[in-house]
Amino acid sequence: MTPSVSSPRVGTNGDDSANNSTRMLALLHLSGGSATRAELTAQLGCGRSAAGYALTELVGRGLVRIDDRPGARSGTGPGRPSHLVEVAPSSPVALSVHLRVDTLDVAVVELGGRVLRVEREPVEARPDVASIFLRIGRLLRMLGREAGRPVAGVGVSMPSPVRSEDGYALQPRHLEWTGVPARDLVREGLDAAWPVHVGNDANLAALAEHRHGAGQGARQLLYVTTEHIGIGGALVTEGSVFGGARGYAMEVGHTSADPDGPRCSCGSRGCLELVADTRALMRAAYLPDTPVTGIGYRARVLMEAAERGDPTALAAVDEVATRLGVGLAGLVNLLDPDRIVLGGLLAKLLALGRTRITTELRERSFLERAVPVPVEVAALDSGALLGAAELALEPVLQARGEWSEASAAS
Ligand SMILES: [Zn+2]
Incomplete structure (x- = not known):
C-alpha cells in the first residue's frame, strides 16, 4: 500500500545546505519532536555553522522553534548547555483516521509523531459503507477546523489490503464489505483540498513502529x-x-x-x-x-x-x-x-x-x-493512527513541492 514511503533521509553526512534542513527536520521527527541543538548538530555531522543555517531555515519556515529560556536549556555532558529545539506550534499537522471493526478513531498528529487529539466513536456490527464515510468526513472537517494549524493532509488506515495507485480498499472482510474506493470516499467528505492517503492498517502500524517505536x-x-x-x-x-x-x-x-x-x-x-x-x-x-x-x-x-x-x-x-x-x-x-x-x-x-x-x-x-x-x-498504542499520519506528513518531511506552507495556509 505504501511502497513510495521510505524513512526520512537522515543517514548521509554532507554539506549540501539544501539537504541539511530536510535531514534536520527528519532527525527531529524521529526524536519525538524535541532534541537539543547539540544532539541534532552531532547527528547531522555537517559542522556547527551548516547546522545553524539549517536550523535558521526551519525556524523561518515556521516548522521548528528554539526554546532558549534558561529553564529550557538541557545539559548534554561537558561543555555549554544546549538549547532545546522543538516542533513549532505553527507547523502543519496531519489528520489521521483509523477504522477498525468496532471503533473509529480520528486524530490530529504533529511532527514527531505526537498525537494532539483523538476522537473515538464506536462502530456497529456490519456497518453501512456510506454512513461510516459520512462520519469520517464530519470528524475530519471538525478536527481540521478546530486544530488551528495548517493541515498537511489526511492519512487513513483501513482493515484491508489497499491498492497503492488509487487508495482502493480491496476487501475489508471483517467489516463484511466488498471493495470500497476509500480515498475517493474520504475526499468527497472534505470541504478543503487536503491530500488524502490510504494504507493498510498493519503496514501503517509497522511504519510507525519503525520510525517511532520498537522497530527503530x-x-x-x-x-x-x-x-x-x-x-x-x-x-x-x-x-x-x-x-x-x-x-x-x-x-x-x-x-x-x-x-x-x-x-x-x-x-x-x-x-x-x-x-x-x-x-x-x-x-x-x-x-x-x-x-x-x-x-x-x-x-x-x-x-x-x-x-x-x-x-x-x-x-x-x-x-x-x-x-x-x-x-x-x-x-x-x-x-x-x-x-x-x-x-x-x-x-x-x-x-x-x-x-x-x-x-x-x-x-x-x-x-x-x-x-x-x-x-x-510493539511500543506504540496507536501505531496505525500514527502510521497514517506519517503518510500525510511525508511531503513536509521530504520538502516536496506538493506541500508548501503557502498552499497549506490557503
Ligand atoms: Zn484466509
Whole structure:
C-alpha cells in the first residue's frame, strides 16, 4: 500500500545546505519532536555553522522553534548547555483516521509523531459503507477546523489490503464489505483540498513502529499484529514498506496453517488468522468467539486470567502461541528479518508465551538457529493512527513541492 514511503533521509553526512534542513527536520521527527541543538548538530555531522543555517531555515519556515529560556536549556555532558529545539506550534499537522471493526478513531498528529487529539466513536456490527464515510468526513472537517494549524493532509488506515495507485480498499472482510474506493470516499467528505492517503492498517502500524517505536534501526522489520480479529503483517525493508506489485503484499494472516482446516472468509482453508487470532484464543479457552464487538476487551480479560495462573487460560495461550510460532518460523525463512515486532493481542501473547513462540521458531527455522531473531513487543498504542499520519506528513518531511506552507495556509 505504501511502497513510495521510505524513512526520512537522515543517514548521509554532507554539506549540501539544501539537504541539511530536510535531514534536520527528519532527525527531529524521529526524536519525538524535541532534541537539543547539540544532539541534532552531532547527528547531522555537517559542522556547527551548516547546522545553524539549517536550523535558521526551519525556524523561518515556521516548522521548528528554539526554546532558549534558561529553564529550557538541557545539559548534554561537558561543555555549554544546549538549547532545546522543538516542533513549532505553527507547523502543519496531519489528520489521521483509523477504522477498525468496532471503533473509529480520528486524530490530529504533529511532527514527531505526537498525537494532539483523538476522537473515538464506536462502530456497529456490519456497518453501512456510506454512513461510516459520512462520519469520517464530519470528524475530519471538525478536527481540521478546530486544530488551528495548517493541515498537511489526511492519512487513513483501513482493515484491508489497499491498492497503492488509487487508495482502493480491496476487501475489508471483517467489516463484511466488498471493495470500497476509500480515498475517493474520504475526499468527497472534505470541504478543503487536503491530500488524502490510504494504507493498510498493519503496514501503517509497522511504519510507525519503525520510525517511532520498537522497530527503530531494524533493516528488515517483520511486524505481525491482530487488530481485535484477523492477523495482519508487514515488512519494512531498508526503511520502506514492502508493498508488492500493487500494494497488497504481506497478507500474513492468509498463509496456510492447516490445508484441511476450516473455511476462511478469504475463500481458502486453515489460514493462520483462523488458528492464531483473538477468536482462536477465545475458542481455545472454550469461550464464545462472537460477537466481534467487544472481543478485544474479552480477550484482555482472558489474558489477565492467564497472568493469574488460570489453567484453562494458560492452556489456550500455549496453544495459540504454538501456532503463531509455527507461522513466524515460515516467515523468518522467507524474509530473513533482523527483528520481529508483535502488536495488539500478539504482543500480550508474547508476554505470556514467549518460550513457546521462540521454541517453535528455533525448531522450525534453520535460519533462526543460525542467527536468532529478536522478538519484541510493539511500543506504540496507536501505531496505525500514527502510521497514517506519517503518510500525510511525508511531503513536509521530504520538502516536496506538493506541500508548501503557502498552499497549506490557503
Ligand atoms: Zn484466509
